[in-house]
Amino acid sequence: MLRRLLIYYLRESINIKTALFLLLVILLAVFSKSLVSFDDEGKARLYEPLDISFVDNDDSIISDVIETQFADLQAIGKVHMDTMDRAQERLADNEILLILEMPENFYEQTTSGESRDRVRIWLNEQMPAESNLFARLLNHAVDSFTSVQASLYAYQEELSLIVDDEEVFDNYSRNATWEVAARMISRNELLNVEKEARMRQFWFVVASLSSLFAMLPALLVLMLAQNEIKSGQHRRLMAANVSWWKVHLSKVLIGMLWLITGLIPVFIALSFTLPQLRWYHLFIAIIPLYLSVSFLSLALAFQSNNSEATMLTCWMMILTFLLMAGGIYPTQLLPSWIQAIQKFSPAYYSFSQIYETLYERSVPSLLYIYSVIIVIISFIISGLSWKRSKV
Amino acid sequence: MLIVKDIYKSYKKETVLSGISFDVDAGNIIGISGANGAGKTTLINIIASVLEPDKGEITLNNISLSDRSAYRNQIGYVPQSIALSSRLSVYRNLEFWGAIRGLRGLELKQAIESAAEQSNVKDFLKKPVGQCSGGMARRVNLAAGIIGNPFLILLDEPTTGIDEINRDIILDSIRTLRNSGRIVLMVNHYADEMRNLCDRIIQIKAGVIHDAP
Structure with missing residues (x-):
């Protein structure tokens, strides 16, 4: 049944909205690549x-x-x-x-x-x-x-x-x-702050954009769910005894397929400019983020019949996660109360993993563990939302 | 046999259904009527197991609603909206919903043919549902609900917004279902249709049941 659902949602997702998403990702990757210049040592930099x-x-x-x-x-x-x-x-x-x-x-x-x-x-x-x-x-x-x-x-x-x-x-x-x-x-003791901390603007942009790209396909997943709710198919699926987790998982997997497809040009562009960021680093960082946000989007879908309001709420959620992660303004510039709740944002882990990898520092294993925990929590929330559906 | 006993349902502080009880034997069409907001769709959705009642029991052929898996295997649900993929053809839609019910291979193919025949959609199996007229789409919607020969068929306003010809085709299909020994529960606003078709009409008023003449 999962295979059937996957094929069904793949067919449903081949549409103009998905094509526009892929085009946007490709354009942004090309645009970002074109902004990069190289210093005398051959290292990439975005700024003078x-x-x-x-x-x-x-x-x-x-x-x-x-x-x-x-x-x-x-x-x-x-x-x-x-x-x-x-x-x-x-x-x-x-x-x-x-x-x-x-x-x-x-x-x-x-x-x-x-x-x-x-x-x-x-x-x-x-x-x-x-x-x-x-x-x-x-x-x-x-x-x-x-x-x-x-x-x-x-x-x-x-x-x-x-x-x-x-x-x-x-x-x-x-x-x-x-x-x-x-x-x-x-002894360089006059200034005792890490001199390069957070001033690597290009790396900041890479980490931030990657996190944003990882969350955008959640909107495709949300649209699949909303179409299903609007047409009554989700009730038909419930009456046909289809497990909620199969329905959710198949949508999310199809969204992940489009995410990876869209990110291939990004991987290629980054391999030239940031060789220390291997494709698997990016993969491990963004997949848990995508999964968390997708499951949360599905949770939103089943709580309101107003599809425009739900879509807007989902956008706000994505931007809030990115802000909390320090992906819009650096963490040090955020108010202390936002810094205190940062770790509740799934984007925090993705952003931090990519950023630390760019600095060629080892990524604390706790970051990986917490990101997986958030995926599990989001999955459970999506299930509860299905069971307590208001649509 | 379908036994519905003491079903209660409220939304916030508003009671929609209050102690609904009735029995239906096999080979019957039961019409459910009532004013807008009377609770007809709520009742159908509860019997379809897509909505939880606050209180009450439902059994179908001695299988309780609480045993969801076994209960749902016996029901076919046709919602009011066209619950199909508009991008896929009629055939692909039926194939999907048949597969969802666990049908495979030859069994699935035969089930598609049977449902298509009973709902009179064989002539346009290759047509995308999005290109079908309202009446054709409603017939396909019916076919998707009856694929796999469920015992209890729940129809939520199956003839809304379609022309007379398509309406007659759908009503004939419903009669065929009844004659094959199944139970059909149908929500409908058209009094004439109900009187001509149904073996019994249940009216819901202020959350309680009245048997209409």
């Missing part, structure tokens, strides 16, 4: 490195430290040492990610222990995600500065006990500051 402007009217030692450290980041192109007017021009022209403005006498205030004015950051409104991430990175840098400052104060306190001469004291202080700064630069 971002420049920043640094404004320090005192031209102090801190400028050198900042310039050296930031220029070392892969995501940063150039660090422009600008006047404020020039920096604002660059910002308005969308040339830079942000402006860092050091207040006057910042270095002297820092070394003297006076309360100092704040460093100002001007963010590029046209790059909100990137500039917000960078601002968080700078917060970590501030912590490092504070540590350096505390060390210098302690040193100066001890030094003042043995050195009376002001000029000698200043020389020793200055040399100590240079020494600390140099050592911290050489």
